[in-house]
Amino acid sequence: QVQLVESGGGLVQAGGSLRLSCAASGGTFSSYAVGWFRQAPGKEREFVAAISWAGTIKYYTDSVKGRFTVSRDNAKNTVALQMNSLQPGDTAVYFCAADYDGRYYPKQRAYDYDYWGPGTQVTVSS
Numbered sequence: 001q002v003q004l005v006e007s008g009g010g011l012v013q014a015g016g017s018l019r020l021s022c023a024a025s026g027g028t029f030s031s032y033a034v035g036w037f038r039q040a041p042g043k044e045r046e047f048v049a050a051i052s053w054a055g056t057i058k059y060y061t062d063s064v065k066g067r068f069t070v071s072r073d074n075a076k077n078t079v080a081l082q083m084n085s086l087q088p089g090d091t092a093v094y095f096c097a098a099d100y101d102g103r104y105y106p107k108q109r110a111y112d113y114d115y116w117g118p119g120t121q122v123t124v125s126s
Contacts, residue, residue, distance in 0.1 A: 002027035002098050002115040009094060009120030012086055018122060020081040022096030027115075030074035033099045033106035035113055036081050038092035038122075048094070049081060050106030059106055063089070086124045093119040 008020040022034060035050040049070040050059045058070050067086075072079040079096060097113035099106065107113070 002029060002032065004096050004098060004115055004117035006094060006096050006117045006120040009122045011123045011125065014087055014124055014126050016086050016124070017082070017084045018086065020083065020094055020096075020120060020122070022079040022081075022117060024077040024079075024098065027098075029077045029098070031100060031103055032115075033102045033104075034070075034072065034079040035097045035099065035106060035108070035110075036070060036079075037095045037097060037110055038090075039095070039119075040092040043092075045095070045110050047108040047110070050102075050108060051079060052106055053103040057105060059108060061108075083122070086122075088124045088126045090122060091124050092122060094122050095119045 003025045005023050036048040037045050039045040051070045055072045069082040096117045098115040099113045
């Protein structure tokens with residue numbers, strides 16, 4: 001059983017940056033792919049980025065390519081999402097999730113992920 005907790009959210013002006021962190025406990029975190037998802041009010045949860053267990057394969061949704069970077073430190077059981085050039089459309093609750101089956105090739109669908117954090121709010125003002 002893996003427990004996940006996100007941190008680093010907050011309020012930022014458009015064009016600014018935030019760095020989200022996903023801290024894991026329990027289980028063998030380094031054996032899991034980790035995905036980042038977000039959910040805005042009234043909208044479905046959507047894929048943002050994912051990273052394989054070794055950090056060698058990374059996927060991003062088109063709207064964040066070139067602005068967001070996902071990375072991991074398995075020695076510290078953490079995964080980070082560096083978000084630059086933030087826009088009001090990035091406002092959402094951001095979740096990290098862990099998936100064992102997709103550890104080599106991360107999945108992009110929320111229902112493929114087994115463990116979820118409670119989320120952290122990111123608000124980008126115009």
